[in-house]
Amino acid sequence: MKIAVLPGDGIGPEIIAQARRVLDVLRQDGLPIELEEAPLGGAGYDAYGVPYPEFTQKLCRAADAVLLGAVGGPQYDTLDRPLRPERGLLAIRKDLNLFANLRPAILYPELANASTLKPEVVSGLDIMIVRELTGDIYFGQPRGMGVNEQGEREAFNTMRYSESEVRRIAHVAFGIAMKRNKKLCSVDKANVLETTEFWKEIMIDVAREYPQVELSHMYVDNAAMQLVRNPKQFDVMVTGNIFGDILSDEASMLTGSIGMLPSASLDQNNKGLYEPSHGSAPDIAGKNLANPLATILSAAMMLRYTFAQEEAAQRVENAVKTVLAQGYRTGDIFEAGCQKVSCSGMGDAVVAAL
Amino acid sequence: MKIAVLPGDGIGPEIIAQARRVLDVLRQDGLPIELEEAPLGGAGYDAYGVPYPEFTQKLCRAADAVLLGAVGGPQYDTLDRPLRPERGLLAIRKDLNLFANLRPAILYPELANASTLKPEVVSGLDIMIVRELTGDIYFGQPRGMGVNEQGEREAFNTMRYSESEVRRIAHVAFGIAMKRNKKLCSVDKANVLETTEFWKEIMIDVAREYPQVELSHMYVDNAAMQLVRNPKQFDVMVTGNIFGDILSDEASMLTGSIGMLPSASLDQNNKGLYEPSHGSAPDIAGKNLANPLATILSAAMMLRYTFAQEEAAQRVENAVKTVLAQGYRTGDIFEAGCQKVSCSGMGDAVVAAL
Ligand SMILES: CC(C)[C@H](C(=O)O)[C@@H](O)C(=O)O
Ligand SMILES: CC(C)[C@H](C(=O)O)[C@@H](O)C(=O)O
Numbered sequence: 001m002k003i004a005v006l007p008g009d010g011i012g013p014e015i016i017a018q019a020r021r022v023l024d025v026l027r028q029d030g031l032p033i034e035l036e037e038a039p040l041g042g043a044g045y046d047a048y049g050v051p052y053p054e055f056t057q058k059l060c061r062a063a064d065a066v067l068l069g070a071v072g073g074p075q076y077d078t079l080d081r082p083l084r085p086e087r088g089l090l091a092i093r094k095d096l097n098l099f100a101n102l103r104p105a106i107l108y109p110e111l112a113n114a115s116t117l118k119p120e121v122v123s124g125l126d127i128m129i130v131r132e133l134t135g136d137i138y139f140g141q142p143r144g145m146g147v148n149e150q151g152e153r154e155a156f157n158t159m160r161y162s163e164s165e166v167r168r169i170a171h172v173a174f175g176i177a178m179k180r181n182k183k184l185c186s187v188d189k190a191n192v193l194e195t196t197e198f199w200k201e202i203m204i205d206v207a208r209e210y211p212q213v214e215l216s217h218m219y220v221d222n223a224a225m226q227l228v229r230n231p232k233q234f235d236v237m238v239t240g241n242i243f244g245d246i247l248s249d250e251a252s253m254l255t256g257s258i259g260m261l262p263s264a265s266l267d268q269n270n271k272g273l274y275e276p277s278h279g280s281a282p283d284i285a286g287k288n289l290a291n292p293l294a295t296i297l298s299a300a301m302m303l304r305y306t307f308a309q310e311e312a313a314q315r316v317e318n319a320v321k322t323v324l325a326q327g328y329r330t331g332d333i334f335e336a337g338c339q340k341v342s343c344s345g346m347g348d349a350v351v352a353a354l
Numbered sequence: 355m356k357i358a359v360l361p362g363d364g365i366g367p368e369i370i371a372q373a374r375r376v377l378d379v380l381r382q383d384g385l386p387i388e389l390e391e392a393p394l395g396g397a398g399y400d401a402y403g404v405p406y407p408e409f410t411q412k413l414c415r416a417a418d419a420v421l422l423g424a425v426g427g428p429q430y431d432t433l434d435r436p437l438r439p440e441r442g443l444l445a446i447r448k449d450l451n452l453f454a455n456l457r458p459a460i461l462y463p464e465l466a467n468a469s470t471l472k473p474e475v476v477s478g479l480d481i482m483i484v485r486e487l488t489g490d491i492y493f494g495q496p497r498g499m500g501v502n503e504q505g506e507r508e509a510f511n512t513m514r515y516s517e518s519e520v521r522r523i524a525h526v527a528f529g530i531a532m533k534r535n536k537k538l539c540s541v542d543k544a545n546v547l548e549t550t551e552f553w554k555e556i557m558i559d560v561a562r563e564y565p566q567v568e569l570s571h572m573y574v575d576n577a578a579m580q581l582v583r584n585p586k587q588f589d590v591m592v593t594g595n596i597f598g599d600i601l602s603d604e605a606s607m608l609t610g611s612i613g614m615l616p617s618a619s620l621d622q623n624n625k626g627l628y629e630p631s632h633g634s635a636p637d638i639a640g641k642n643l644a645n646p647l648a649t650i651l652s653a654a655m656m657l658r659y660t661f662a663q664e665e666a667a668q669r670v671e672n673a674v675k676t677v678l679a680q681g682y683r684t685g686d687i688f689e690a691g692c693q694k695v696s697c698s699g700m701g702d703a704v705v706a707a708l
Contacts, residue, residue, distance in 0.1 A: 086545050116582060121470040137491075137513060137547060144548050154516040155552035159491060162508040189596070191440050193491060194498055198509030224604040225612075228470060228582065242543070246600055250578040258579075 001033045001307055004063035006056065009042040009076075009085060010280025011290035011343075012069025018292035018347030019067060019299045022319075025354050026303075026312055036063075040092065041071025041085030041280075051088030052095070060096060065306040066273040067299060070280035085280075093133055098265035098273050099165070100172040101131040101244065102301070105231075105251040105261065110324040111333055114256035121231065127251055128180065128236045130173040131244025133265055135165045136195075138241045159195045161240065166199050168268065170206035173238035177213045180235055185216045187223045187239035187247065199240060220247070227251055252277050259291030259332040262298035264305050272306045274298035284331075288342045291330040293320055296350055319353035326353075355387045355661055358417035360410065363396040363430075363439060364634025365644035365697075366423025372646035372701030373421060373653045376673075379708050380657075380666055390417075394446065395425025395439030395634075405442025406449070414450060419660040420627040421653060424634035439634075447487050452619035452627050453519070454526040455485040455598065456655070459585075459605040459615065464678040465687055468610035475585065481605055482534065482590045484527040485598025487619055489519045490549075492595045513549045515594065520553050522622065524560035527592035531567045534589055539570045541577045541593035541601065553594060574601070581605055606631050613645035613686040616652035618659050626660045628652040638685075642696040645684040647674055650704055673707035680707075 005020065007013040020035060027033040038056040039047045048055065051071070060066050071085040081087070092098075107115065107125040115122045140158035148154045177184040186203040188196035200217055207215040218226065220243045226233060227247065231254050239247060252258050261277040276294030284290055297320060304313035328349045329338040341349060359374065361367040374389060381387040392410035393401045402409065405425070414420050425439035435441070446452075461469065461479040469476045494512030502508045531538040540557040542550035554571055561569040572580065574597045580587060581601065585608050593601060606615050615631040630648030638644055651674060658667035682703045683692040695703065 084545070090546070116471050116475040116584075118470055118472060140510065145552055148516055150516075152516045152518060153552075154514060155549040156494065156512055156514040157547045157549050158510055158512055160508060160510040162502055162504075162506045164506060189599075191438070192444070193511045195509040195511045197435075198499055198507075221599045221603040224578065224600045225607040228604060228607040229610075230470070243600075245543075245575045246578045246597075249575040250582060250604065253579040253582040256583075 001031060001065075002063045003033060003035050003302070004059045004066045005035050005037045006040040006066060006068045007037065007043065008040050008069040008071040008280060009073045010070055010282045010285040012071070012280055014286070014288060014290050014343045015276065015292040015295040016067065016069040018343060018350070019295040021347050021351055022296050022299055022316060022354065025351055031309065031312060040068065041088045042073050042076045044088055045076060045079065045083055045085070051083060051085050052091040057095060060092060064271060065302045066092070066096070067302060068273055068275035069295065070276065070278065072280045073282045073285070090138065092273065093265060094139065096271065096273065097134060097267045099132060099134040100169055100266040101133040102176070102264045102266070103129045103131060103248040103252065103261070103277060105129065105248070105255055107255045108257065108260060108321070108324055111255070111257045111260065113335055114333055115254060116256055117254055122254055125231055125255060127231065127234045128176055129244060129248040129251055130169065130176060130236060130238040131248055132165065132169040132240050135161050136241030159193065159242070161195055161199060163202060166202040167206060169238065170203050172266070173236060174206060174210040174213050177236040178210060182213045183216070183235035184213050185218055185223075185234055185237045187218050187220050187237055187243055189220050190217070191219060196240065203238070223247055224250060227254060248277075257333050258294070259330065260293050260297070262294050262301050264298070264301045266305060270306050272302060274302040288344055289331055290343045291332050292343050292346055296320060315354065319350050322353040323349040355385060356417045357387060357389050357656070358413045358420045359389050359391045360394040360420060360422045361391065361397065362394050362423040362425040362634065363427045364424055364636045364639040366425070366634055368640070368642060368644050368697045369630065369646040369649040370421065370423040372697060372704070373649040375701050375705055376650050376653055376670060376708065379705055385663065385666060394422065395442045396427050396430045398442050399430060399433065399437055399439070405437060405439050406445040411449060414446060418625060419656045420446070420450070421656060422627055422629035423649065424630065424632065426634045427636045427639070444492065446627065447619060448493065450625065450627065451488060451621045453486060453488040454523055454620040455487040456530070456618040456620070456659075457483045457485060457602040457606065457615070457631060459483065459602070459609055461609045462611065462614060462675070462678055465609070465611045465614065467689055468687055469608060470610055471608055476608055479585055479609060481585065481588045482530055483598060483602040483605055484523065484530060484590060484592040485602055486519065486523040486594050489515050490595030513547065513596070515549055515553060517556060520556040521560060523592065524557050526620070527590060528560060528564040528567050531590040532564060536567045537570070537589035538567050539572055539577070539588055539591045541572050541574050541591055541597055543574050544571070545573060550594065557592070577601055578604060581608060602631075611687050612648070613684065614647050614651070616648050616655050618652070618655045620659060624660050626656065628656040642698055643685050644697045645686050646697050646700055650674060669708065673704050676707040677703040
C-alpha cells in the first residue's frame with residue numbers, strides 16, 4: 001500500500017501530520033502501509049519552482065494512492081498563472097487521470113447546529129456528489145484571449161465532453177448508487193447546452209445497464225435551488241466538472257461543517273487522490289488550530305476505495321464518530337458544552353479512539 | 355407607456371391577469387399605460403407554431419416594456435428543441451438585446467419562516483444579482499455535437515465574452531451598487547477560465563470610474579457556499595450568464611418564497627422585459643391558486659426601471675407589503691394564523707391596498 005503524501009500549503013502539513021498518525025496505528029496493527037512525502041502547490045513552487053514538480057510526479061505515478069492536505073496561499077497569488085498552487089492540483093488530476101471526484105456531504109448528528117439551515121431540513125443529510133474531474137470547460141480546447149472579427153478583445157473557453165468521458169463517469173455514479181439507495185440524479189443544462197444534452201442522453205443509455213437504479217434529471221439552476229429547499233431529496237448526484245465544482249461546494253456548506261468533509265478523486269483502476277473538501281486556510285496555518293478530521297476521513301476513503309479495506313475504513317470512521325460523541329471539537333465546529341481541542345489534540349483523541 | 359403583455363403558459367395567464375388589474379388602477383389614476391397581449395413560449399407554439407412568433411416580435415419591438423408571465427409545460431417537452439417554450443425566452447432576450455438581468459433576492463419579514471435557513475441567517479436579506487443575459491456559453495459559437503479526432507462522438511459549447519459585453523454589464527452593476535450600499539461582488543472562476551479572468555480584469559478597469567463602490571471578487575464555487583453560509587455579506591453581485599443562472603436561483607431560494615421575487619431584463623436604453631423569478635407551475639395552472647405577487651412586483655420594477663416612475667413603483671410595492679402585513683397568503687407562502695387567498699383573491703387585496 002504505497003501512499004504518496006502531499007502536505008501542500010497552509011494548514012496542509014498540520015492536518016496531514018494527524019492523518020499520518022492514524023495510518024501509523026493501522027500499520028502497527030498489520031496493514032502494509034508505506035508513506036513517502038513530496039511537495040505540491042506552493043510548496044512545490046518553493047522547493048522546485050513549479051507547482052507539480054517532477055519529483056512529485058514520479059512519486060505519485062508510482063504510488064497506489066495520494067493523500068493531499070491542501071494547496072494555496074496569499075504569497076503565491078502574484079505568481080504567473082501557470083506557477084500558481086491550484087495549477088498543481090489541476091495538473092495532478094489530469095496527469096493521473098483522476099476523472100471521478102466523489103464528494104460526500106454528510107451531516108454528523110452532533111454537529112447539526114453548525115448548519116445555517118434548520119435542523120429538520122438537514123438532519124440526517126447524506127448526499128454523494130460524483131463530479132467529472134478531467135474534462136469539461138476546465139480542460140477543453142480552444143481557450144484563451146484574442147481579438148474577434150469586429151476587432152474587439154475577447155476571451156473564450158470550450159465546454160467539451162466525448163462519449164467515453166461521459167460513459168465512464170456514468171458507470172462510476174451508477175456503481176455508487178447501487179451501493180447506496182439506488183437513486184441517481186444527473187444534473188445538466190440540457191435546455192440550453194448541447195454538451196449537457198449529450199451528457200443526458202448517455203446517462204439514459206448507461207442507465208439501461210443498471211435497471212435497479214432510479215435515474216432522474218435536473219437542470220443545474222434548479223439543483224442549486226433544490227439543495228437549499230430540500231437537500232434530503234438527493235442520494236447520489238452526478239454532473240460535469242464545472243457544475244460539480246459549484247454544486248459540491250454548495251452541498252458541503254449545507255452541513256455547516258466543511259472541516260468534516262473528505263473527498264476522493266479516482267482513476268479507472270481505483271487509484272486515487274484523497275483530500276479534505278476545505279482549503280488551505282492560510283489565516284490559521286501553523287497555529288495548531290485546524291480541524292484534521294476531514295483529512296483523517298479522506299484517509300478512510302482511501303482505505304475503502306483504493307485498497308478495498310472496508311473494515312479499516314470503518315474503524316477510522318467510527319473513531320471519528322467516537323471523538324465527536326465524546327465532545328471533542330476544534331475551533332471551527334466548537335459549541336458551548338464541548339471540549340475545545342487543538343489540531344494535534346484532535347489527533348490524540350482519534351488515535352485513542354482507534 | 356406601451357407595454358407588451360405576454361401571459362405565456364401554465365399559471366402565466368392567471369398571474370398576469372392580476373398584474374393587469376394593478377396597472378389598470380394606475381392608469382385610472384393618470385398613468386398613460388397601454389397594454390397589448392401576444393403569445394410566447396408554448397402559447398406561441400399553439401397559436402403560430404413557434405415559441406417567439408413574428409406577431410409577438412413586432413409587438414415587443416414596438417413596445418417600451420414587456421411584461422411576461424411564465425413559459426413552459428409538459429405538453430411541450432417532446433417538441434423539437436427549437437420549438438420548445440424556453441427557446442422563445444432565449445430568443446426574445448437576444449432579439450431585444452436584454453443583456454442586463456436584475457434578480458433581487460429579498461426576504462419579507464412576514465415570510466421569514468418560509469426560508470429553510472435559520473431566521474438569524476436570512477432576516478433582512480436583500481441581495482441584487484446582476485446577471486449578464488445575452489452572452490456567455492448560452493449563445494457562444496461554435497456549439498453542437500460531432501465526432502472528434504479520435505472518431506468518437508462528442509459535444510461542445512463555447513463560453514465567450516467580448517470586452518464591450520463585459521463593460522456594459524459592469525456599468526449596469528456599478529450603477530445599481532451606487533444606488534444601494536456601494537458594495538459590488540463580481541463572481542468568476544478566474545483561477546481556471548480565461549473568459550472569467552478577462553471578465554475580472556474589465557470589472558477592475560470599470561471600477562476606476564466608480565471610486566465610491568467597493569469592488570470584491572469571488573470564485574463561483576465559493577460564492578455558492580457563501581450564499582448558504584452568510585448571504586447577508588452580499589449587497590450587489592454581478593456575474594456571467596451561466597453562473598448567474600445558477601447563483602440567482604440559489605439566492606432566490608434562500609428566501610423560501612420564490613413566489614415573491616420579480617426580475618427585470620434590460621437593454622441599453624432601459625427598455626425591459628419583466629417577469630416573476632418562478633416558473634409556469636403547470637401542476638397548479640388554471641386553478642386560481644398561484645401567487646401573483648412576483649408578477650405584480652415585476653410590474654413595479656417596470657415602472658421603476660423603464661418608466662422612471664419611482665413613486666408609482668413604490669406605491670405598488672407598498673401595497674404588496676400591506677397585504678402581507680394584513681395576513682393574506684396564497685398557498686405557497688401560507689402559514690397558520692394567516693388568511694389563505696386565491697390568486698384573484700390576492701389581486702383583490704392588492705387592488706384594495708392600492
Ligand atoms: C482550486 C480549483 C482549481 C479547484 C477546482 O475548481 O476544481 C477547487 O475549487 C476544487 O473544487 O477542487
Ligand atoms: C428557461 C431557461 C432557458 C432560463 C435560463 O437558463 O436562462 C431560466 O432558467 C432563467 O433563468 O430564466
